[in-house]
Amino acid sequence: MQQFVVLKKENFDAFISSLAQTEKVVAPVSRGYNNFSFQEVVSGKEISLKYIPTILPPKKYFLPTRETLTAYNKRENALNAILEYEKMVIFGVHTCDLAGIQCLNMVFADKPKDINYIIRKNKIAIIGLECNDYCDEYASCCVVENHLPNGGYDLFFTDLGDVFIVHINTLLGEEIVSKAAVFKPADAKTLKLLESLRQMKRSIFKDEVNVKHENLKILFDSAFESKVWEDLHKRCVACGNCTNVCPTCYCFDIIDEPNLDLNTGVRYRNWDSCQNEPFAKVAGNENFRKERSQRQRHRYMRKFKYPVDKYSRYFCTGCGRCSRTCMAKIKLKETINDLAKETK
Amino acid sequence: MGKPKVAFFDFSCCEGCQLQVANFGETLLDILGLIDVVMFREVMSEKSDVYDVAIVEGSITTTHDVERIKKIRATAKVLIAYGSCATIGGINGMKNNFDLEDIKQYVYKHDAKYFETIPTHPLHQIVKVDYFVHGCPVYQPEFVKVLKCALAGLSYVVPDYAVCVECRFNENVCMYDKGISCLGPITRAGCNSWCINNGNICYGCRGMVSNPAKNGQMDILKKHNISLDWVENKMNMYNKPRELDINEQKHKG
Amino acid sequence: MKRIELKESEYIVAPAKILEARMMTAQEKYFKIALEGGVSLDHEPGQFVMVSLLGIGEAPISISSSPTKRSYFELVVRNAGKVTNALHKMEAGDSLGIRGPFGRGFPVQILEGNDLLFVAGGLGVVPLRSLINFVIDNRRDFGKVHILLGCKKPADLLFANEIKEWGKRLDVNFSCTVDKADPDWKGNIGLITSLIPGVNLNPKRTFAIVVGPPIMYKFVLLEILKKEIPEKQIYVSLERHMKCGIGKCGHCQIAQYYCCKDGPVFSYDQIKGNKEAL
Known part of the structure; x- marks a missing residue:
């Protein structure tokens, strides 16, 4: 499996549009007043690639604000366990939110397991998106070591100017890439660019508080x-x-x-x-x-x-x-x- | 056992909450499958003095009102106050900001002598109220929720947290981010942030949370350059009779 | 949105039937309950169940009976909320749902062979009774047994007849006190703390088990510590509002502990100095 592939920016819209034809795709969308939220999209144009953390994090898809657990019938004295889920692809998850999902995963897999969460989680594909710089002055991702990717995604996009370099982390991610047929293998030069971006990030992102x-x-x-x-x-x-x-x-x-x-x-x-x-x-x-x-x-x-x-x-x-x-x-x-x- | 007999009443109000009920659409048919409406001035001409459940809109503003609500309470097994006028005094409570004689003169001019008036009271300040459906007008899903509780003999607890909670669930852009002030942070939830979902601000029509943080609120106002008078006026639009609430506990339903 | 039925879920309830129900005091009602199909609840003393009433909700209730009674279990319910209010209207023959048993109960294995000092205030006797009766049913496996009970007034005394039997036993050292007596009361008057100094015990081999309202713990624990019982040998059971019962929903959290999963029984050395616990 090729670990890194490249998507030309001009093909981004085509990638999202084709993905949205077979999958429900949600991504950060501008709501005005510098507010963003994850919403269903059908094309790449709707997506805000530069966004500050959305009003609600993607947890709303993993642990919906309201979720039916059981359905009952009093006369029959019956109570059945229910699972509501939706298959989807979340595009554009920042590293902070990837970390958030990892935390939730730990909690709900902790025994006794929360089966509703576990099943739903497995129906969701996650495509991460790197922050090349701080989103705003409120972020403190560096001190908790979430400014760089630490897994928790199927694919991970990094903006390198004309192209996205994409890390394939799972088989599911590879399927998405090969189905889209717009990704090309990453050459050494692009990989080098990614390397220097990460290097630069190390100088931009510094502990945001006076505590290590x-x-x-x-x-x-x-x-x-x-x-x-x-x-x-x-x-x-x-x-x-x-x-x-x-x-x-x-x-x-x-x-x-x-x-x-x-x-x-x-x-x-x-x-x-x-x-x-x-x-x-x-x-x-x-x-x-x-x-x-x-x-x-x-x-x-x-x-x-x-x-x-x-x-x-x-x-x-x-x-x-x-x-x-x-x-x-x-x-x-x-x-x-x-x-x-x-x-x- | 037959269906419970339900009567709708109104006191000082705009009858807009009755309209909300009348506008239920298909849900109304389901509701009518559960109850027997024996009186509902806005939708039917029949009347009845026999009923199990009284659903009362409007606030108490005259001595005549006091007598009438006491009679309704004595007849009904269950009394549901619905709409801000009935649950917190609502708009009518603005009267309590003024001298009663002055306000009578202002409204009725030289006919003022023919009218008597008392400070505006929400129902629970006069009689025992079993259920509260806050809101101006009532939020239909909450009305249905309360009705189901009443029919099942269960208590309904009005959420004692801020409208912001539900507003976040709905992922609205905060009004304060838009540079508009909003009473959401001190108003109790239960309306699913109905107004904000539709682009309006929260006017505090459901009444205040039981333990509003006074200092914190002042702080917020200062930060957003909002005068205290403005907020007081805004809040008093619905919440003036709160001052008459000797027993705030009752309010929590 | 797809909606499917799950065969497994922590939120499925076991159907159960009320065998017996009667008021114990003005506020507390007793229920004898059996799971349908002759299934045993199989609980540890000190655990709790979630009682589920369809359309109304669930409430966490301590199990009051000893697991030695295998064909049924007993609950004592104070009328204090939506679910408990509805429960109070239920009678023998009515159906309800049970989830659980949940939580960490009293460490029976550790207690075995040792002397025991039980201290229960008010409703605390309800969960503690599950252990007291377990100990009485296996009396030979334990050392000396002291039982101290306290409540506000004689009319509040739960399991009065059964408690009288405990008092009559030669193998149990029993005292009971009320804060405020009525003319018929012949026992002690005063706070439960007043009973502790008089107990003759060997602190090295005594385990103290304390259950009562939040306000009681501070004072009772102080008296028990004066007896020089090691902190590791003191157990308490804490009350919090459990909603899920499986350590997720957060309502019952006491600092780092989920009361429903890590408790409700805690050893004193576990929660000593924990400002959210005591």
């Missing part, structure tokens, strides 16, 4: 009692934006919805957020994370401490969405720097 990658976890190990959370408490309005746009937040609620016959219905899961007031409330009305400071702390711990203990991996992908979307302009990089300042 390996020390982030140590910082959060002792951050529980920090005053920084109190500051966030004063600013946070608990709108839940930060967790909903996070590529690695996966909390959900399970809700029953009867049909109008009041006999049949479905049980579905819906995205939920630890930032929402009732999230940690128990039946007796005790709320185990009543304060917004506790909830913000929990969010950060779920990125920089708890999963590191469990999966040896930061669950912050550095995409910057939480900072970009925050109503109160709580910025992740700032929070980390404030925590670091405190420990000095």
Whole structure:
């Protein structure tokens, strides 16, 4: 298998159009006001190749905002497990979001496995797209080491000016390439260009916070009692934006919805957020994370401490969405720097 | 057991919520398979004093209203308040910003002496309300959801988180990114960010979340160069009677 | 969008039938339940199940019976939410669904051969009873057994008749207290913490198992630590709102732990200093 192939820019539209004839293709599309979202496309022209992270990450395809888990019939006292899925190709996934999908994969494959997620994931082909430069000032992909590709894709596109160089990572990726018949083997010169781009990226992408990658976890190990959370408490309005746009937040609620016959219905899961007031409330009305400071702390711990203990991996992908979307302009990089300042 | 008898009532309101129900389309047929509508001024001429479920629109603005809603409560086994006027006072609550005599004069001029008026109250400030369907007008899917709960004898909990949550689910471009201020961050969800999905801002018609972060909100306003007066006015458009809410707990349904 | 039926899923429920149901107090109802088809629940003491009512939802409920009773299991349900409210309206013969058992129960193997100090406050007796009865059913396998119970008032006492039997046993050291007595009450009055100093125990070979409302733990644990029972030998069971039961949905998370999967039973040394736990 040829590992690297080349797609001329002029053939990009033809590639997407032909792919879209047999597959559902979703890709980043401009929504105006410097907002983007993954949407279904039928041609390459619709796609924004230069985009800042979309409003929602591609997790919406892996873990839909609302997903039916079971369908029931009361009269027959029957409950059947349901899976809803859609075969698709996601084009243009940045390395931060590839990392996000990898994190979700770990969580849902952790025993007991979430079979709905696992099956759905396997129906989705992923085509990554490299960021040659920072998207904006909110990103912190370098400190979590997500500015360079680390797998998690079938194909990976890198823009080299007139051409895309494409890394074929899986058999599925190879199928897409050979079916499209517009890809050519990459020559040594193009490979060299890719090499020098990566070299250049190493000089562009620098740790975005005053803490080294390996020390982030140590910082959060002792951050529980920090005053920084109190500051966030004063600013946070608990709108839940930060967790909903996070590529690695996966909390959900399970809700029953009867049909109008009041006999049949479905049980579905819906995205939920630890930032929402009732999230940690128990039946007796005790709320185990009543304060917004506790909830913000929990969010950060779920990125920089708890999963590191469990999966040896930061669950912050550095995409910057939480900072970009925050109503109160709580910025992740700032929070980390404030925590670091405190420990000095 | 026969189908439950359901009566629709209205107090001070625009009857727009009734219109929402009347406009259900095919869903209405399914609903009518479950209930027996015995009174619904906007769609039928029959009347009845016998009913199990009262679905009430509008706010309480006169002493006559007070008596009437108490009577309805005494008859109905279940009382559903629907629409902002009924659930939070709504637009009618703007009256509470002014001196009642002044406002009467302003509206009725020299006929003012023939009218009596009291501060605007949402229903729950006068009688016990079993279900709340917020919104101006009500969001049809939520109305159906609540009706199903009522018929099944289950409680319905109004989401106690911001409209932003659902707005994110719908992947709308944030109004603040467009340079427009929006009451989404302090207004409780449940409407599936209906207005924003359609290019409008959130006017706060569903009432505030139970624990709005005051300081944080002020901060946001400052950052976006929005005056507090502006927000207060915007918020008071629907939420003025909140001040009369002695027992905010009841509101959570 | 394709929609298919799955043969396997963590969200499938096992059909079950209520064999017996009765009110225990003004707020708590007792249920004796059997899975359909004579299937045994096969749980460990301290585990919980998700009770599923179609069209209403699911609620996590502690299993109150000992696994030594194989043909049925028992739940005690406080009327506190949508599902539990509907459960309270159900009677013998009614059907419901069960998922589970879930979570880490009490470490029976570790407890075997040792002395046990049970401390239960309020509803805490419900999950603890699964272990107490297991121990009583296998009494010879354990050392000394101390049971301390506490609740607000005599009318709140759950399993009153059964508890009386525990009190009568010669092989169990039993005390019970209420915060506020009524004229008929002949037992202790005062907080449960007041019972602990009087227990005569050997801390080296005693395991303490504490279950109660959140507020209780701090004070009870303080008293138990005064008895010099090692931290590793103290177990608690924590209450959080489980929704999925399989360590995914996040609702029950206590710092790094998912209460539904890593708990609800934790050893004290596991959660000591964990501000979200105690």
